[in-house]
Structures are given as C-alpha cells and as structure tokens.
Amino acid sequence: MRFELDEYAYLDSPLHRWEPRFKLIGLLVLIFAFAFIKDLRLVPVVLAIAATLYFLSRMPLSFLISRLRYPGFFLLGVILLLPFFSGETVIWQWGVLTLRQEGVLAMLLVVGRFLAIITTALILMGTTPFLTTVKTMRSLGLPSLIADMTLLTYRYLYDIAANLSTMQQAMRLRGFGRSPQKKYLPFMPDLRELKLLASLAGTLLVRSYEQSERIYKAMRLRGYGSEKFKVHPVYAGPTSSPATLRTWSGFGLVCTLLIATGLVVAEIL
C-alpha cells in the first residue's frame, strides 16, 4: 500500500508556486469542466491540457503511473464490457463477440475524461503539502470540524494501518488462515474465521478509541477547547505568499477559468 500523498510537494515548479487558494479553485473548476464534456472531439483537447499541466508540475511520470494502476484496473473492468454490450451499430462481429460503435465511443469518452480528471486531481494534491491543502479548503469555507477531522484522521491513518498489519502478522504466525485440511463450502465464509476477523476489526476500533481518549487529554492540556483563553481553531489559517506571486497566481486562475469556460462553451455549441 502506498500512502504517500505529498512526496513531491516540495519540488519547485509554477504549479508548486501557485497560491494554494487560486490553485484549488482553478483546478477544481477545470476538473468539473472535464467531467462536463460529452463531445468526443474535445477528448484530445482535455487530455492535452492535463498532460501540459502535469509536465509543468515537474513531477515524475512514474508517480502518475503508480497512481493510475489501481483505478485503472477498476475502470478497465467496466469499460471492456461497454463496446460489446452497449449500442446498436455493429462495427465488427466474430462469433458471439459483437463490437458496437456506440459502445466504443462511450468507452473512449469515459476513459478520456477519467484520465484527464485523475491527472489533474493528482497535480492538485501532489504539488501542495497536504496540510496546506486542508488549510486552504478551510479558508474557502470547509467547516472547521470537517477540516480538523480530516487532519486528525490523516495523522493516525498510518499508525492504525501499522497496528493492523502487525496484528495480522501475529495472527498468521499463530496459524490463522493456514490450515489446509479445513473443508470450505463455496460462497460461505467460515463462521469461526468471520468471528475472529470481527474481533480483529473490533480490537482495532477499541485500540483507536482508547488512544483517542489519551489524545483528547493531551490536547486539553495544551489548551484545546479552553475557555480561559480566546478559542482558536485547532489549526491555523493558510500561510500567505508574497504579493508579487499573487499577480501570477491570479493570472493562472484567470487562465484556468477561461479554459474551463471554453470547454463548457465548446461542449454546448
């Protein structure tokens, strides 16, 4: 499992220097504009935009490819079926296999949109430290409870994942899931196994819950939720960037918004 979100967030590129708020708005609007297109002729345009942005971000291609692997498989499953079952215009037939035109076109559209959106989303998340991303979302109106939950969840995901994998190792070392002599009924999970896995998941919940109680105490001792002092949000606002950067960032935002509008207009016409 690769967890790292922001391992390339400290490179230097125009996209890394882009003011986080402008970047977030600009790229999100662009992503939705990508989702909006239905005209196949726009697919190359959309892919070209995404590719250019990724090139500008100076992140290695291997990063993108590693990110595409899992969702790619999932999409492949859905998509491979479309050309054969969807539509009426048969373009190729071999035995029971029938390739239909509408299906092929629909597949190209879905794949094109998917690639463009996922690449742009990766640029958005990959060029900003995660903490900055969440702070930016908060400054743009994300409720602070959700922002705080996101950051706390993020912080402890790694620890809890490590706990689970150690516990699973311990179970395997004591022979769990390794008894070959057991008879299995197809499509029926073994009740004993299910019960043990439920206690594994339950233990994970209990351990996390108990840790959260200790964390709350530690937070209280460092002033969290105290009434004596002015109550600050748990995490401070975004760091501001120098004014010279602002103009370029603003220019970048205007450009992306124009591109997005262009796409939508082209789609409607």
Place this chain on the structure above:
Amino acid sequence: MHIPDGILPASVCIAGYAIAVPVTWYSLRQINRLKDPTEELPKASLLTAAFFIASSINIPVPPSSVHLVLNGLLGCVLGYFAFPAILVGLFFQAIMFGHGGLTTLGVDAVMMGIPALVASHIFQFRHVFRQKLGEKLATNVFAFLAGALGLGLAAVIFFFLVITNIPSGFDAQTERAAVYGLSLAHLPLMLIEGTFTLLLVMFLQRVKPELIERRG
C-alpha cells in the same frame, strides 16, 4: 463500492454534492448540539481512520475474498458523525488509492453515508424492542439489520447510478430490472456484512460497551 471519476456526467456529480452538502450541514448541526463536541472530535477522527483501515481486511469467501463496506457498522458506532466520517474516509480513498474520485465524492458520500445514517437509526430501534426480545437479542437483531441494510441500500443506489448513466441502448424497464437483479445478487454479501456487523457488535459489548452505547 465506489464510482470512479469520468463515468458519471457532470450534472450527476453536481447533484451528488447538492445532496451531500445539506446532509453534512444537518449532521454538523446535530453534532453541535452535543454536550461537548470538542471531546467527540478526536474520538470520531480516530474511529474514522480505524474504519477506513478495517475495511481493508480481506474476508475469505471461498473461492475468493471480499472487502466489507462497514457503513452500517459505522452508523451504529458513530451516529451523526457517520456522514462526516464517510465524507472524510472517501476523500482519503479517492486521493490515496483512486477508489472513487473528487468529482464523484458527493455522489459516493450520499451512496454510502445516507444508508449509514439509516443504519444508525435502525440500530436505535433495539431500545424499542428491548422488552419484547430481551436486551441481548434485540441488540443482535438490529445490529444484523443495520449492517445488512447499510450495504443493501448502498448497492441499490450504486447500480441505479451506474446503469442509468452508462449509455446502454436498453429501455427503462430493462434497466430497472437490471438494477433490481444486480442488487438481489448482493443478498449473500448483505448476509455476510450483517453477520460481521453482528459479531463485531457482540465483541464490543463484551470488551468496550461504551463504543456502541454513546449517542452521537
């Protein structure tokens, strides 16, 4: 069960957000009515992370294995925190693994989160039936129902969205039949999810009852 980017048209994605936002707002309002919302925050966050990780546990179902969704259980344990928790969890699944996506986050949150809220209420019915069935049996029955229906509802929404939004050339009636058919095919999974939820609730009752007693 996540809908990835690119499949749904923008209008459906936006509609997803249009439903997710007021549900989030409603959940937050209920949370702020709690005695001490600041105390609940670390608990909800760590449990969100734990649920997220626990859903990666492989459940062997010969000849293969499945992952559980656990949204029903999440509703039972987290109450009104369930919807924000699912939103946060799905956000991480989208950006870390590409399960789901940013454009479909609203849709996915509705698909998983509203059934979780329903499950949370189903689980509360155990108090109504406590006298009739006895404390233990009532808890077990409603834990099973919460788990099974949490998944079942999510499956119905999932297939409805996918089938109606993929150009198929089928007529509306065939599409409807396909939605029901595919959802029915999920019955065995509902049984497993329900059983797992029931076993887990029994475990928590034994080891840490306050996890299912607290009302959020």
Place this chain on the structure above:
Amino acid sequence: MSSTERLSQTSNTLQQIQLALEIKKLCFCYPDEPNVLHEISLLVKAGERIGVIGHNGCGKTTFFRLICGVLKPNDGEIVVFGEPILPGDFRPEIGLLFQNPDDQLFSASVREDVAFGPQNMGLPPEEVDLRVQEAIALTGLQTLSHRPPHHLSGGEKQMVAIAGVLAMRPRVMLYDEPSANLDLRARRRLIQFLQRSQETLLISAHDLELILEVCDRVILMDEGRIVADGNPHQVMGNQELMERHGLEKPHSLMPHVDSHHG
C-alpha cells in the same frame, strides 16, 4: 500597615515564589474503587528535580494528572506558584509529557504540532513563531520541522512531544516514564537534555538509573502514599526499603556487583 506586617508579607511572597508546588492532603479515588491517593502532602521548591518512583498502580500517573488538572481531587489542594489549581483550568505553566509520544503528536507536521499550544494560548502569530523556533532549537529538531510526525523515530517523536510542551513555557514539567520506549542512544540524549533543562521537574520512571542521573530528590510511592522522600542515593540505596515496596535497588548503587554474577 506596620513595617513588620509589610516585611512578613514580602517574605511570604518570597516564599511563594520559591515554592513551585504546594500539595496539601490530596485525596483521590475513581468511582467504585478504593482510594488511589491518600492525603498526599508535598512541597516542591522552584528548580528542584524530583524523581517519583513506585511500581505500576502505586498512583504515580494519577498524581501527575491531578497536578496538571486533568483529574479533580476528592479532597485537598494543589497550589502551583501561589495559585491553586482548579479542575478544567488551562494552566500553561504546568506541562505534562505523556508516556507514549504518539498520543500527543496529533498535528500533520512537527512545526504545526509545536505551535498547537501557543496558538491555543491566544498568543499573536509572531510570538507563536518565536516560541516554536525556540522550542525546536532547544530540542534540536531544526531539520525535522516540516516532516509529518509519523515519519519520525521513537526518540525523535519523544523530542517533538517535549518541544510541544516547552513551547508553552511551562515552569513545572511532569515527565511520565520518559525513557520507556527509547533505545540507549535516544535515552542518553534525553538524560543530557533533562540535565540541562531549567524548569522544576517531576519525573516518574521505572528507569531508576535515569532518576539517579537527573534528580536531586526522590519520592517513593506505594498504595497511594508517599512512603519515602529524600536524597536519591539514600532512598534508592536502601535495599530493604526498596524491596518492601516492590522495587529493586539500582545496579549502579550496588558496591561489588561482579561477585553477584561472576
């Protein structure tokens, strides 16, 4: 007001400034359990370094939680630098280091975590920055300040946790088992850090050698009472006393140990 009265008032104030902690007849019990602490009284002078020893369940952790106001005593009083502790109060002048650093590093980066306390104190951003830099420099974390805490080693996490508490400029620091999860290198670094630190210290530890190296006074607790209080060499060197309360005399205080093993 006569001059003698004024004089006695001044000397009172002086005495209060000198006293970091005044604990008077502190009692505590959890619901449905027998008393965990019985009438604990203790005076701690500013700048003292006190080791608190005793086996698990002797009340050390509860004692620390009472001092920093997380728990409410059933009876008795705790006065810190002249001001009584009220439960629920946020008193940045008392810092507590928890046993497991993971429980107290809850932010997404080291810098952010160290800034958490000062921000909650309502300090202006420049002051927060200043304190964060100061605490990070004190604990030697300069190179790590932008890293997420989950990437750090155990010893590094411990130092970040300490920095997070120090950034609030506590005058009394409570350390609960600070060396429990450290290897020898990290433990040595911690000992050197503790020896240099300026605050009044209370350190609870099973690691008696650490207490011998850092503290100038030791308190032995058993069943919720203070059963000995004095010079670390004298208290911990008293084999009969230590064994009576479930402890062992530290090896470094045994005169000719080789013969034991040889």
Place this chain on the structure above:
Amino acid sequence: MSSTERLSQTSNTLQQIQLALEIKKLCFCYPDEPNVLHEISLLVKAGERIGVIGHNGCGKTTFFRLICGVLKPNDGEIVVFGEPILPGDFRPEIGLLFQNPDDQLFSASVREDVAFGPQNMGLPPEEVDLRVQEAIALTGLQTLSHRPPHHLSGGEKQMVAIAGVLAMRPRVMLYDEPSANLDLRARRRLIQFLQRSQETLLISAHDLELILEVCDRVILMDEGRIVADGNPHQVMGNQELMERHGLEKPHSLMPHVDSHHG
C-alpha cells in the same frame, strides 16, 4: 554401507538434533533501501539462551521476523531443527512474542486468545483444552482466564501474549523487547519465568540487565551485521566495544560505580 559411514550419518543426525537454528549467510533488504542484514550466519544449539543487543535500527526486529518466516530473505538460508524455513510456512515450533502485547491480543477472553493457536493447528478440542490449561498455568493466569485481555494491565497482557505462543508448544521462542513496557515487579516475574523456561530462547532487549540475568550467550548487532558473539559478561563488559556500537556497559558490570555518582 560401511560402518564408518553409518556412524558419521548418525553423528550428523545427532548434531542436527542438537542444533536449534542454523542460519547461513542471511541477507535482507527492504525495497529502495540499503541492506538491512548482511550475510548473517549463526548456529544456535538447542536449549541455548541468546540475548540479541544493538541500538534501534540495527536489524534485530528484521532478524526475528526472518527467522519466523514473516519476511522472506533476499539470500541465505534458515534451518530450524533440521528443516529449512520456507516463507509462508506455518511453523508452530517457532514462537514470536511481539514487542507490544496489544498487537497480539484480539479475542474477547484470555482463554479464547490462548486457544487461538492450538485451534489453528487443527488439534482436537481435548488437546486444545489441555494445552490452554497448561499455558495458563505456566504463566499464572488462572484467575484471569475469563476476562477480556483488553482490560488487563500491561504486565498481565504480556503474560497472556506469552501464553498464547506457548500453547503452540514452540521449541524456539523469540522475544522482542519483552520488558519494554513492564514495571519492576512484572519485569522480575518475567525474568523468573524466562529463567525457568525450557525452550531455546532468543531475546532482543535494550534492557541489558535482563539479558545478563537470563542469557548464557549474547550477540551484538550493528548495521545489519553480527559484530560480537560470546559470553554476556565478556561482551557487555567490554566498554570500548559497547560504546563503539551505540550501547552502554550495564551498571551491574561496572566495578565501583558509587564513585561515579558520589
């Protein structure tokens, strides 16, 4: 077959029975990282009690995980009682105790947890019962057997975790930092337990005094290599060697320590 040949075969077999562990040129690295273990070779006789020391990151934990087959070596071989370890094998004759007992306890009662291993071995219920009772008696947990392990103290959890491994009747036990989270009483109990135990032991610990009390041989590891192997008093008493590898000579091996502190 000549009688000499037969004789040499017999003595070979005898020698194999005598050897609990044969580790030959073991190498291991995680992806994208330099070697964690370099050509580790080690012979362990049945019944030996070996302490494994070294600072964090020296490769101790990786070494243990390789021996019990959780990790797959990049090169080299591990033979346990004459049979090579294949990764993915379930080998109940090797038991591993994890550093944190919480990682190893997940059942709703102590009894169920101890029964987990024997049940997975496919033993008949009476045999499972017998082994559980035996393991519970060995670890002194009789009074706790119906409690959920999550409610026990750190020392009790440790003993439950040990019972869970012992119920599988391992012939080699690997203990990873067994005293890390224990207080002095629980640690003393553990030491007495280890001194009495019959299995071949490998114990990794920062707690050098524990190793001095339990082990008859010690291995010092640094940067993935075995840098010293021998009698615990000799290896750990060699101040220069210990300090070169980030460790400290244990206090109990220092002749006149009082003068250091006095």
